[in-house]
Amino acid sequence: MMMITKEEILNLIQIARNSLVYSYCPYSHFPVACALLCHDDTIYTGCNVENAAYFGSICAERTAIVKAVSSGHRKFRAIAITSNLMNDICAPCGNCRQFMVEFGKDLIVILANHNNDEYKQYTINDLLPHSFGPENLTDYYKLIAKSSSS
Numbered sequence: 001m002m003m004i005t006k007e008e009i010l011n012l013i014q015i016a017r018n019s020l021v022y023s024y025c026p027y028s029h030f031p032v033a034c035a036l037l038c039h040d041d042t043i044y045t046g047c048n049v050e051n052a053a054y055f056g057s058i059c060a061e062r063t064a065i066v067k068a069v070s071s072g073h074r075k076f077r078a079i080a081i082t083s084n085l086m087n088d089i090c091a092p093c094g095n096c097r098q099f100m101v102e103f104g105k106d107l108i109v110i111l112a113n114h115n116n117d118e119y120k121q122y123t124i125n126d127l128l129p130h131s132f133g134p135e136n137l138t139d140y141y142k143l144i145a146k147s148s149s150s
């Protein structure tokens with residue numbers, strides 16, 4: 001069971017809110033941003049980055065995770081996600097839920113709206129129960145994955 005303090009949560013939410021300005025969303029006009037807290041307390045931010053070829057767009061959550069993993073981090077404690085919705089939270093899409101569960105089912109997911117300190121707190125396992133993850137792959141595929149990473 002991953003632990004997080006209220007102070008850490010509010011800090012993450014504020015960092016996520018501060019990153020909304022970087023969102024590149026000329027097509028949806030729906031900015032989303034997040035802050036990802038690593039085990040060593042490093043924080044990576046992310047925003048959605050859309051593309052004229054719509055399918056090339058990437059969500060804020062995957063942006064932050066890709067930044068973290070490509071910088072050497074694979075263990076995460078929490079992610080706070082926000083949008084410019086004043087009175088509603090923004091939940092991660094299915095693709096991002098799958099991306100998050102890859103790195104641990106106990107990741108804390110904080111969903112915050114834009115204008116106050118109310119938020120909802122889940123684990124990724126709450127949001128994607130009965131998920132398919134690395135533990136489901138056979139030893140054969142684990143062996144392949146091992147030899148092709150590093």
Ligand SMILES: [Zn+2]
Binds near residue numbers: 062092095096
């Ligand atoms: Zn997404």
